[in-house]
Amino acid sequence: RALGEAAVKVARAVGYQNAGTVEFLMDNEGNFYFIEMNTRLQVEHPVTEQVTGIDIVQWQIRIAAGERLPFKQSEIRLNGHAIEARLTAEIPEHDFTPSTGRLSEWTPPGGPGVRVDSHLYTGYSIPPYYDPLLAKIIAHAPSREEAVARLTRALHEVRLEGVQTTRDFLIRLVQTPEFQQGRVSTPFVSRLLRGYAPVGGIAR
Structure with a gap:
């Protein structure tokens, strides 16, 4: 949860709107450290698609076309x-x-x-x-x-x-x-x- 909240803060700080990837490193104590943000999909995005059921590629295009997401973060459920x-x-x-x-x-x-x-x-x-x-x-x-x-x-x-x-x-x-x-x-x-x-x- 803390990682997700930190990623959202990064995107909001620069006014970013669309699919993106924020990367962190985590140590053995659970502390995490910011590495970089990629303003695009990562090659690993199918992992997220499989556990959420959300087609990220499709929504990347639809957001760029001016559409708004029809769901909130709190409504996304992870499956398996x-x-x-x-x-x-x-x-x-x-x-x-x-x-x-x-x-x-x-x-x-x-x-x-x-x-x-x-x-x-x-x-x-x-x-x-x-x-x-x-x-x-x-x-x-x-x-x-x-x-x-x-x-x-x-x-x-x-x-x-x-x-x-x-x-x-x-x-x-x-x-x-x-x-x-x-x-x-x-x-x-x-x-x-x-x-x-x-x-x-x-x-x-």
């Missing part, structure tokens, strides 16, 4: 837990170096509580010029434990051939006790990379 994994064309064991090439296969996951936002198709060529993000895989469930289980299943279902990706690394990450218990910190990924070996020698 959502987690997003960003599948990228990168090689984890080589400091996440970008991987390029042509996709010979792309089959996204599916099933209850799984959402995939992606521009991919079989035959698509991954260029070297842009962000290596390939797909956002979002799992939504009544509890965090169920959301983690759905995300794990969804990552296993991904079929993507032609470039190296972070899929296997993400599977390893979501299966760690630290992630499942929500105890990760900034050095977590660096520690996880020690001794990391992708399945079959190729991270898919």
Whole structure:
């Protein structure tokens, strides 16, 4: 609640009206510190959409067109837990170096509580010029434990051939006790990379 109130104060202080993202860092004692405000949607916005049922992209456009929100903050109810994994064309064991090439296969996951936002198709060529993000895989469930289980299943279902990706690394990450218990910190990924070996020698 305090984080939300602080974010609203930031937006009001500069007269900002529309979708935006205010970022904070929080320490072990629950103290939080302002980092920055992005006057746009973040790539993680599907997490908010899943737990609130609100189409943020649609309302960003409608607000810009002069419409007013038909609901108040106090009327928004959070439903369950959502987690997003960003599948990228990168090689984890080589400091996440970008991987390029042509996709010979792309089959996204599916099933209850799984959402995939992606521009991919079989035959698509991954260029070297842009962000290596390939797909956002979002799992939504009544509890965090169920959301983690759905995300794990969804990552296993991904079929993507032609470039190296972070899929296997993400599977390893979501299966760690630290992630499942929500105890990760900034050095977590660096520690996880020690001794990391992708399945079959190729991270898919």
